[in-house]
Amino acid sequence: MYVLIYGLINSFILSLLSLGFALVYSIARLPNFAHGAIYVATGYVGWFLFNRLLLPFPVAMFLALLFSALTGALIYRIVLIKVRGMTLSEVIASYAIGIAILEILRWGGLRGMTFMLPVLIPGSVEILGVSIDYQRLIIVGLSAGLLLFLYLFTHHTKIGLSFRAIAQDERASLMLGIDSDKAALLSLSMGSAFCGLAALFILPLGNIVVEAGYSTLIFALAVCVVGGLGSTAGVVAASFILGFTQTLTEKLISSHFQMVVALLAIIGILILRPSGLFGKQKELEERV
Amino acid sequence: MKVIRKMWMIFILIAFLGVGYAQQKVKPIVIGAPLSTAFLYGWAPERAMKLAVEEINEEGGVNIGGEKRPLRLEVIDTRDLEPGVPVSEALLAVEKLILEKKVDFLVGGPVRSEAALASMDLVSKYGKIQIITTGCLTPLLHKRIEENYEKYKYTFRNTSHAGVMSQDFMTVMENLKNQYGLKKIMVMVQDVEHARKGGEIIAKMARERGFEVLDIKIYPTGTTDYSVGLNEAKNKGAQILFLWMDMPESAILLKQWAEMKVKALPMGFVCAAEQPGFYKATGGKGEYLIVHVVNGGNVPADITPWTMKFVKAYEKKWGLEPEGYGTSSSYMAVYQLKAAIEKAGTLETGKVIKALEELDLMGVYGRMRFDKRSHQIIPSHDPKEGAVPCIFQWQGERRVQVFPESVARGKILLPPWMR
Numbered sequence: 001m002y003v004l005i006y007g008l009i010n011s012f013i014l015s016l017l018s019l020g021f022a023l024v025y026s027i028a029r030l031p032n033f034a035h036g037a038i039y040v041a042t043g044y045v046g047w048f049l050f051n052r053l054l055l056p057f058p059v060a061m062f063l064a065l066l067f068s069a070l071t072g073a074l075i076y077r078i079v080l081i082k083v084r085g086m087t088l089s090e091v092i093a094s095y096a097i098g099i100a101i102l103e104i105l106r107w108g109g110l111r112g113m114t115f116m117l118p119v120l121i122p123g124s125v126e127i128l129g130v131s132i133d134y135q136r137l138i139i140v141g142l143s144a145g146l147l148l149f150l151y152l153f154t155h156h157t158k159i160g161l162s163f164r165a166i167a168q169d170e171r172a173s174l175m176l177g178i179d180s181d182k183a184a185l186l187s188l189s190m191g192s193a194f195c196g197l198a199a200l201f202i203l204p205l206g207n208i209v210v211e212a213g214y215s216t217l218i219f220a221l222a223v224c225v226v227g228g229l230g231s232t233a234g235v236v237a238a239s240f241i242l243g244f245t246q247t248l249t250e251k252l253i254s255s256h257f258q259m260v261v262a263l264l265a266i267i268g269i270l271i272l273r274p275s276g277l278f279g280k281q282k283e284l285e286e287r288v
Numbered sequence: 289m290k291v292i293r294k295m296w297m298i299f300i301l302i303a304f305l306g307v308g309y310a311q312q313k314v315k316p317i318v319i320g321a322p323l324s325t326a327f328l329y330g331w332a333p334e335r336a337m338k339l340a341v342e343e344i345n346e347e348g349g350v351n352i353g354g355e356k357r358p359l360r361l362e363v364i365d366t367r368d369l370e371p372g373v374p375v376s377e378a379l380l381a382v383e384k385l386i387l388e389k390k391v392d393f394l395v396g397g398p399v400r401s402e403a404a405l406a407s408m409d410l411v412s413k414y415g416k417i418q419i420i421t422t423g424c425l426t427p428l429l430h431k432r433i434e435e436n437y438e439k440y441k442y443t444f445r446n447t448s449h450a451g452v453m454s455q456d457f458m459t460v461m462e463n464l465k466n467q468y469g470l471k472k473i474m475v476m477v478q479d480v481e482h483a484r485k486g487g488e489i490i491a492k493m494a495r496e497r498g499f500e501v502l503d504i505k506i507y508p509t510g511t512t513d514y515s516v517g518l519n520e521a522k523n524k525g526a527q528i529l530f531l532w533m534d535m536p537e538s539a540i541l542l543k544q545w546a547e548m549k550v551k552a553l554p555m556g557f558v559c560a561a562e563q564p565g566f567y568k569a570t571g572g573k574g575e576y577l578i579v580h581v582v583n584g585g586n587v588p589a590d591i592t593p594w595t596m597k598f599v600k601a602y603e604k605k606w607g608l609e610p611e612g613y614g615t616s617s618s619y620m621a622v623y624q625l626k627a628a629i630e631k632a633g634t635l636e637t638g639k640v641i642k643a644l645e646e647l648d649l650m651g652v653y654g655r656m657r658f659d660k661r662s663h664q665i666i667p668s669h670d671p672k673e674g675a676v677p678c679i680f681q682w683q684g685e686r687r688v689q690v691f692p693e694s695v696a697r698g699k700i701l702l703p704p705w706m707r
Contacts, residue, residue, distance in 0.1 A: 006515045013512075106326055113328070113536045114565035122571070124547040130519065133547040206512065206540035207560065207569065210326075211371060215510045250516045256479060256506040 002130040003251045009136050011243030012143040013202060017216055018223035018235050019146060020194035026230035027163045028184035030084065031091050034075055034098035035195055036217030040210060041101050042068040042196035043203040047115050057118065065196045072192025076185050084184070102213045115208040117200065139201050146194065150232060163187060167230065222262060226269045228276025237277055241265065316360040317350055317635065319622065320391030322382045324369035324399045328563060332611040333396050333422045333618035334363050339605050340622035350626050353633045362389045368403040371509070378403035379410055386414050392635055395621045399423030401482055408432065411442045415637050419621040420445040422614025425482055427451045430664035437661060441641055444663040446624060446656065447617040448582050448677055450482060452667045453557065454489045456580060456677050458497065460555065460691050461528060468702060470553060474526035475504040476517055476541070483532040486557065490530055502526050514541040522550050531556035539570065546573040549705040556580065562612030567685045575682050576703045584653030584676040584695065585616030587687040591653055591671045591695045598652045620651045669694055
């Protein structure tokens with residue numbers, strides 16, 4: 001039973017980690033390699049506001065979230081706008097920004113393992129004989145809620161519809177008067193806010209360390225590669241595949257191979273279907 | 289009269305300048321410290337060494353044949369604890385200290401065992417003495433010196449190693465078995481060389497001593513969920529969780545353990561739980577965890593009169609208690625070096641090596657002597673006989689030394705759900 005329950009929980013955690021990255025890529029076609037750095041920076045800002053400036057917890061979390069959205073917007077406005085369309089430059093520029101953010105955090109004092117955010121509700125509950133802490137249940141709810149919000153937002157709001165238009169055909173949407181740069185700016189800001197939200201809910205499970213920036217980026221990339229870059233449905237499917245694969249591997253084979261199996265899944269997908277499960281990027285080439 | 293006064297003033301000024309110039313001409317003894325400064329095992333040793341250097345310089349410096357020379361510390365970041373950084377980076381850092389910074393001695397790291405082992409050839413090539421004080425726990429280091437003394441005689445280690453630590457753990461487990469009847473062990477270790485080996489040794493030793501080892505779980509670095517392993521431990525009736533991890537994510541494991549109220553006492557080598565701020569940061573989730581910080585003096589204790597003197601001096605300078613493994617040993621290494629240089633009366637490598645081999649100093653964590661053949665610090669549970677280790681337990685906000693009994697400040701407590 002705990003494989004089922006924790007497989008589900010881990011899948012939702014993975015999807016929450018990756019949603020922001022997938023959103024930015026699907027709309028702006030920008031691979032935001034600063035995703036992991038924004039994740040750690042948001043956690044640290046939240047910690048700083050709560051522990052050092054002693055702001056009330058909800059206020060500190062809200063401001064940290066605002067910080068992540070603003071950081072995303074600034075990264076696009078100042079740097080990525082200049083290299084947009086040149087994939088390699090986008091990757092290099094965003095990765096460099098990510099490293100710079102992480103190293104600034106390290107230099108600024110984020111060293112050691114005692115930086116932790118409090119959980120929303122302490123304690124745990126037994127479900128079908130499996131002990132689960134409340135924070136993980138909240139993450140499941142948040143992740144599901146965010147997916148629903150994203151669906152409603154992209155199908156029933158003007159901005160959301162413009163996002164989808166850009167994602168489907170940028171040139172056609174330009175002809176319809178949709179500002180591509182504005183959409184990209186908003187998508188990066190929104191994707192970063194999603195990433196920040198993930199940080200504020202997932203980081204309380206452990207601690208805030210610079211290294212989490214790299215592992216978060218790897219997880220987000222893994223999910224998006226398996227699911228297909230730019231596909232929200234792909235993110236959900238890939239999160240479930242990887243989440244359950246890791247939990248099952250630990251249960252049936254050994255905890256030692258968790259990461260290996262996940263990486264094998266990525267390699268397998270890249271060989272069999274380079275665009276990922278739901279990706280359409282190279283669909284035509286693949287058919288040929 | 290005015291002219292005489294002016295001449296006096298000029299004379300005094302010249303005298304002052306002269307003294308200043310003469311002082312400048314006293315060449316300092318340069319200690320190179322290759323450390324992974326972004327990590328606990330890097331910055332805490334750096335702070336400890338700065339404190340020791342400051343104290344020694346305040347006393348006038350190191351006395352070499354009647355001439356007092358100050359110490360100067362040159363710290364370089366080896367980055368060897370950062371993920372993905374190859375050993376060669378750490379070696380380059382050591383080489384830079386030797387060739388560019390012209391250091392006289394090396395104290396501290398490299399921190400990772402692999403890098404420390406590789407650095408032995410380098411210091412041998414340049415004929416520089418190095419005292420390893422942090423990180424490296426592999427018994428291979430002193431075995432290599434013993435097997436090839438002529439080549440590796442330049443390396444010393446004043447900190448304990450995994451072999452001694454395993455014995456310490458077993459003694460504590462035996463006590464737990466006798467006192468509370470805890471005999472089922474689940475081993476959970478990180479997928480890195482020292483942790484895997486540590487886990488294997490503990491499992492083997494535990495089986496030999498009549499414990500039931502339920503399983504050995506190896507977790508890749510970066511694992512963020514331990515629920516399957518903890519549930520298994522719960523279902524199989526584990527009573528001791530033996531951990532060996534230096535990754536930050538081990539904090540997740542401890543939080544999950546506390547949330548799930550697993551009826552197994554966690555103990556081991558857990559880097560994330562060494563720092564004084566750990567209890568507060570986890571909201572008390574890490575309470576009852578038993579941690580090995582290798583050497584005494586890394587938490588407040590009454591080992592020798594110097595122990596609390598060091599703890600208080602560190603606290604005064606850095607605003608917190610000694611932070612974890614590598615702190616007291618790095619502090620002591622500077623004093624060992626000072627004593628050896630003074631004894632040798634020269635900086636000449638061969639003579640200082642001999643002086644270090646013969647050195648017998650009562651330090652922060654007991655009597656400090658190097659084994660003459662392996663250059664490994666001689667361990668003991670009696671501070672009058674050798675270097676004393678430290679195992680502490682988180683009890684409330686305090687790190688209470690519980691082992692060895694001769695210097696313990698408290699007894700091991702069980703969490704409420706295990707009583």
